[in-house]
Amino acid sequence: MVFSITQIRKIENLSAPRLVSAIISSNxxxxxxxxSNHSSAEQxxxxxxxxxxxxxxxxxxxxxxxxxxGGTFHKSALIDPSAFVEVGxxxxxxxxxxxxxxxxxxxVIGPTVTIGQSTKIGYNVALANCIVGDFCAFHNGVCIGQDxxxxxxxxxxxxxxxxxxxxxxxxxxxxxxxxTCIDRGSWRDTVVGEHTKIDNLVQIxxxxxxxxxxxxxxxxxxxxxxxxGDYVTLGGRVGIxxxxxIASKVRLAAxxxxxxxxxxxxxYGGFPAIPMCDWRRQIAKHRQILESTTTISVA
Numbered sequence: 001m002v003f004s005i006t007q008i009r010k011i012e013n014l015s016a017p018r019l020v021s022a023i024i025s026s027n028x029x030x031x032x033x034x035x036s037n038h039s040s041a042e043q044x045x046x047x048x049x050x051x052x053x054x055x056x057x058x059x060x061x062x063x064x065x066x067x068x069x070g071g072t073f074h075k076s077a078l079i080d081p082s083a084f085v086e087v088g089x090x091x092x093x094x095x096x097x098x099x100x101x102x103x104x105x106x107x108v109i110g111p112t113v114t115i116g117q118s119t120k121i122g123y124n125v126a127l128a129n130c131i132v133g134d135f136c137a138f139h140n141g142v143c144i145g146q147d148x149x150x151x152x153x154x155x156x157x158x159x160x161x162x163x164x165x166x167x168x169x170x171x172x173x174x175x176x177x178x179x180t181c182i183d184r185g186s187w188r189d190t191v192v193g194e195h196t197k198i199d200n201l202v203q204i205x206x207x208x209x210x211x212x213x214x215x216x217x218x219x220x221x222x223x224x225x226x227x228x229g230d231y232v233t234l235g236g237r238v239g240i241x242x243x244x245x246i247a248s249k250v251r252l253a254a255x256x257x258x259x260x261x262x263x264x265x266x267x268y269g270g271f272p273a274i275p276m277c278d279w280r281r282q283i284a285k286h287r288q289i290l291e292s293t294t295t296i297s298v299a
Contacts, residue, residue: 066091071103080117089121098134110145116172129184133172139200141179144168148183148190148206148224162186164206177202177218186224193230211248253279 066073071085074093079085083097088105091097095109098117103109107121110128115121119132122140129145138144150162166185170192176182177200184190185207192198193212203221204210210222211230219237222228226240229248236254240246245261252258253269253276262268267276274282 062093069103071105104140113145122178129166130168130170130182132170133174133194135173136170137175139176139178139180142176142182143180144170144176144182145184146181148186150186150206150224166190168192171196171212174198180204183208183224188225199236205242217254 062075063072064075065071066079066083066085068081068083069085069089070087071089071091073079073085073091074095076093077091077095077097079091079095079097080099080101082099083101083103085091085097085103086105086107089103089107089109091103091109092111092113094112096114097103097109098115098119100118101115101121102119103121104123104125106124108126108128109115109121110126113127113130113132115127115132116134116136118134119136119138121127121138122142124141125138126143127138127145132138132144145168147161147164150164151159152162154160164184164186166187166189168182168184168190170176170182171194173195174192174197176192176198179200180198180202182190182192182204183206188207188209190204190206191209192204193210193214195212196210196214196216198204198216199218199220201219202216205222205224205226207225208222208228209226210216210228211232213231214228215233216222217234217236217238220234220239222240223242223244225243227245228240229246229250231249232246233251234240235252235256238252238254238256238258240258244258245263246258247263247265249265250262251267252273253267255271256269256273257271258268259272262273268274268279269276270279270282273279
């Protein structure tokens with residue numbers, strides 16, 4: 001098997017090769033095989049009426065119609081013949097899509113994105129600047145790899161954007177709920193560990209590293225540069241401030257807010273989050289004060 005220079009560089013630049021082992025080991029890098037399995041691609045190219053953009057402008061003849069599903073793909077993309085790309089989905093230049101993937105209508109796979117085998121991409125998902133592992137599931141409207149929220153004030157008092165140049169890395173067996181957003185990194189890659197499950201409407205900021213087998217419920221917000229260990233559970237609407245470290249096997253009650261590092265495993269709750277037993281004492285004491293105040297007022 002002979003690789004082109006572009007393909008060799010792509011393999012060398014993968015920061016997590018174990019996530020895409022199926023892609024690297026399969027024989028669909030062969031341009032000849034891809035062409036023979038999808039002879040209709042050239043005909044589909046002639047039928048494209050719109051001009052597609054990729055960090056600039058690419059001529060429409062650089063895109064074809066994928067035979068298995070009818071989606072649109074760039075000729076430089078490496079797509080396994082078994083992958084299903086639905087009508088309305090677009091796979092841009094130099095992407096790698098593994099075996100048995102399913103990409104739903106309206107999904108956009110940006111340039112140089114890598115997707116491992118048997119991953120399911122829902123409707124209107126947008127992937128950019130990211131590496132996705134095997135057996136993942138992204139529900140409708142997920143956005144991964146967009147710029148993080150990073151700015152500074154210059155000498156003239158203007159708000160200036162900080163460069164966001166790194167990637168988001170989603171490891172194997174990760175499931176992400178509808179309309180969840182995961183930003184790319186600025187000083188380190190944003191990472192979601194293996195077997196982690198994320199609910200709908202979750203925001204994960206740039207440079208966040210989440211361990212394996214975590215459970216993140218709906219409307220959680222994780223600010224930039226947070227590090228979360230393994231087997232962590234975040235209840236609904238938990239908020240975590242930036243640059244906080246959370247140890248493995250921590251569980252946070254719904255509506256909690258983490259303002260400083262949590263280094264001891266256990267259950268936490270409240271604002272700011274404290275050990276659960278202390279939080280319950282605070283609630284009980286607060287209730288007693290309210291009851292005594294009410295009694296005095298009536299008297």
